[in-house]
Amino acid sequence: MKTIQSRLLIMLLLFIILPYFLSMLLIYRQTRENVEQHELENSREQIGQASEDLEQYFDDIVNLPYILYRNPDLFMIFEKGFESSLYLNQLEIYKGMTTFYLMRNEIRQVRLYIEEGKNSFTVYNAMISARKRQPDLLKQASIQKLIKSDSNFLIEPPHQIENYNDTAIIPPSDKTMVLTIHHKILDALSKEFLGIITIDINLDKFARISNHFIQKNKESVLLSDSEGHVIYASDEAMIGKAVPAELKKKINQSAAGALFSNGDIIFSRTLSEPLNQWHFVKITSSKFLFSDVRKTAYTNIIVGVIVGVLGVIMIAIISYKITRPIKLLSRKVLSIEGGNMNAPFDDKREDEIGNLEKHIKEMMSRINRHIDREYKLEIENRKNQHRALKSQINPHFLYNSLQSIGAVALFSESPRVYQLVVSLSKMMRYAIRVDQQATVRSEVDYVRAYLNLQEERFQTDFSYSIDIPEDILDISVPSMILQPLVENFFKHCYEEGFEQAHLRIYGEVRGEYLNLVVENNGRSMTSDELAALKNKIYTPAYEGNYSPQHIGLKNIHDRLVLNYDPTAGILLDSMQGQGFSVKLVIPFYLKEE
Template sequence: MSKYYSIRTKLIAFMLIATTIPLLASISMTFIQTKTALREQALEENKRLIYQASTNLNNYVDNAARASLAVYNDPNFLRNLAKLPGDYRAVAEVYTTLQTIRSAVPDVFQLYLHSFASNQSTLIANPFPKREERKQAYSDSLHGKTGDGNSDIWVESAHMSHTYGFKAASPDDSPRTVITLHRIIRDIPSPERLGVLAIDLNMNSIAAICSRLYDPAKEQIYVVDGQNRIVYQGHSEVQKASNTDHLQRAAADALQDGRAIAGTALDAAGHFEQDHSMYVYQQLGSSYADWTIVKQIPNETLYARATALTWNNAVIAFAALILVIVATLFISIRITGPLKQLMRYMTQIQAGRLHVDIRLSSRDEFGVLARHFRDMMDTVNNLILREYQLEIANKTHQLRALQAQIQPHFLYNTLQSIGTLALQQQGKRAYTLLSSLSKMLRYSMRDQTRVTLHEEAEHARLYLELQQERFGERLEVHMDFAEDTRSAPIPRMTLQPLIENYFKHGADIQPGKGIISITSRRVDEQWIEIVLMNNGPVIPEDRLAEIRKWLQPEAALSDIPQESTGSESIGLRNVVRRLALNSPPGKPARIEMNNIDPSGVKLQVKLYAGE
């Protein structure tokens, strides 16, 4: 039976499916729900953080803008712009006002002031100011890189610091990343421009505010202006980044895609997804700093907790699955084990071992089935034993009856020959023949049903010796038995009746010398063949066909009427039946009879001699 049709296989498959699928479905649903919940939680937390950061940045920029209003708070500052540089008192008061602005904003790197009234430019990058007479202000301060031309104050995005056209104080002074607050100074309420003020602010405060928003090892933070240019990015300053352009393009593309997702313009706050990352943003809402804080959270970071929780659940589920598999195998083997054992017992019984001891310790239905099966086999064995005993007794009676039929033929022919010798007064020869007859009678009265081929051949030789006395020179005998066949078992009284047929049906009517040949050979390890040939008259074809029918093993044991076989074939029929009765099951003896051209009959007897 194929293992795929086994009850054990089906039971194991069913139990594994019934336990594994719900377990895996539970893990999948838990992961999806946990992932969704953590996503929403992370979004809310990051929105609150970024909103607070935007408030802090607004306050920071507003503080710098308020500090720049000092040029209006000092009533003498606007008049002093026209007195530069000849009035030293005016110069000192302007310097004091600029220092006030510098001290009000902690991240001031340098201040630049240009007066249109006096064509005087001032740069305060260290305690000692620099002044130069210039006909116009430094172009970036006048027009700005991000100003729209309609506002008196604007913030220039992050850029590398410069000296506003002044000569560097020291070759060691290296530029740094700054943002610049530009303010146009007007003669209020007149719209006339008196000058321009530029305040360079380093990134320390912005970095401090943004550093609390993200994990540098896993996330990224950007501050982007209205033109999608980077104001600040996490990990490193802009000027230190080797791929500044790439980062700017990445942030700009993300923000542009966010705008496309959200509509024509981004809302003040929100989020969007792109390139396996979540982007959370918040606009500052300042009129002069159109900045947006963007936090990039990779999906693997966003769902790290969900993944970790899923892995924990998976480990527990795997352990549970192993336990389920072991329990399933144990239960299935426990249930089907007695059934398998019972099947093995049945296989042994099918192979012929009917007395196998059926023992099952199980007390369930399989144990009850095994006990009933054992009782049934005991009953069957008893019936088979009785049938065998009856069959053996029947065979014994049949053999004895057949032997009783053979002996009268034999005695009649032999006594006729000895009587002839007695009439001729050949006493010594008669004694020899009587001695041979006594040996033959002793052999025929033995209780053994099977003898060796050597013993049967000796009995046939004694019989032919008696027949030679009868026929004299008219009979020629040839006997040749192979050595490897002499010990083969054969039913007793097999050869003599076959030889006797020749003397009954052919020897008396045959002209000339009669020839009888008896040989044996081994066909293979299990079978031997005995061949008897004579040169007597041939058998008519219709009679030969009829004889061949009851020579078949299937017909040998059937009750064939004597009229159909003929009284002249009693000896041959007896041999056929005795061979059939003594053959092992499945290995019947076979006899073939054929005519020899031009005269004679050939008998081939094939016997099983394997045991």
């Protein structure tokens, strides 16, 4: 017989030596492809994150002028013109434009043009210029394009900062490249054109967002607008110029993914509002991208050789370490089969064998507890039977005594007393056969006798109804399952002040089940009380939280489950606070032997 140790030795040899020769041929190519895909996916995620940051940044910038609508005094100048109150308007213009200029660090210049009066003001370095009339401002091409468009803003390509009002406010030494955003000011209700605010921002924020995801001198980025102008590029010489035709063609081809061209990999993404049809491009040298791939492949080959050699050396040690505890565990299992239920198991090991021994030890502990519990239940069952025998009295003696009392009642012309004695006698006779099978008819007759006695006891006509179809009266059921439910009605409802409550007993057949229902419209239960009652009734008697309360309901439930199967039993319902219902569910397909 082949042992596990010999089989494991053969498998280890096959899975180390043969794969070693194959790995020499395949590992470089496979590793290269996997790492390439990983790097490409990382680049896609990076360009996607940078694109989202750019879209969010531009959305903040182009919506910045809407803050002016919150300044009613400044907005009134747009509506009535600057000349309406020169002194006050000059103060408000100074305060409003200076505040707006200082809101973002990247703002280099702000121009405010008021259509009423054709006046404009410029803020540079937190200094406001003198008022200047510019009646020809709206004739500029970019302004004309903005006025005719449905959009409220227009973005011009980057250019060197210029002096809008031809004042000495901007020094000649300032050669900063800025991006210009023109924004229309409209009346909120009439949409009347009131003026234009022009914002010049530097490109530092673009550089930080774009260069955050690239490695300097190894990768480059480019941001172009919908008309093909370079908004920002790692090569500063390209900023503000048109994208070269050859590069523009490659950008359009790479819009759906990566494009490999002349040793470079071009990733392109088309941006959405407010940068609709803009392109953000990342260009990566393939030599840089795949340098780590080659290093990883060579490293894997070297490691594979080392691991192969070490694997052959360690085969004997590994096989011995694995098979020895398996053999010991096998001997312990054989001792259990021989009857040793307390075989020792080592559950201190931290490997798979240790976990297996721990689980077997727990299983044996549960089996021993189960055997012990069944033994105790058998002892308890015998004690209960003994107590039941001791508590019995001779029912035939009581029955004969009741017959004698009934005869005396008739002789004394007391027919009502005779009827009560007959009812009690029927109940006693039925109680003699409590452990035998009964029928629905006999159960109903027993309940009627009980209700007859209760009518005499309370001397009132309480309300009840019994609606049992004729076709189910002869169905066999366990005895004494209805009367305890009716008795609970008097104990927990009628005697506690619900004298107007109606007791209803009815039966029906649903599929393969007989349902007998006892319900009333008097006292009900809260959801917490109902949950607690169900827990007591459905809890097995041998569990620690078993409660002797509600023994009648629990006894009926346990008898039905014992006589049939777990689908039988009782169902409780608080009737949404309008009463209480107990349903007995009795299957047809499995009867007591």
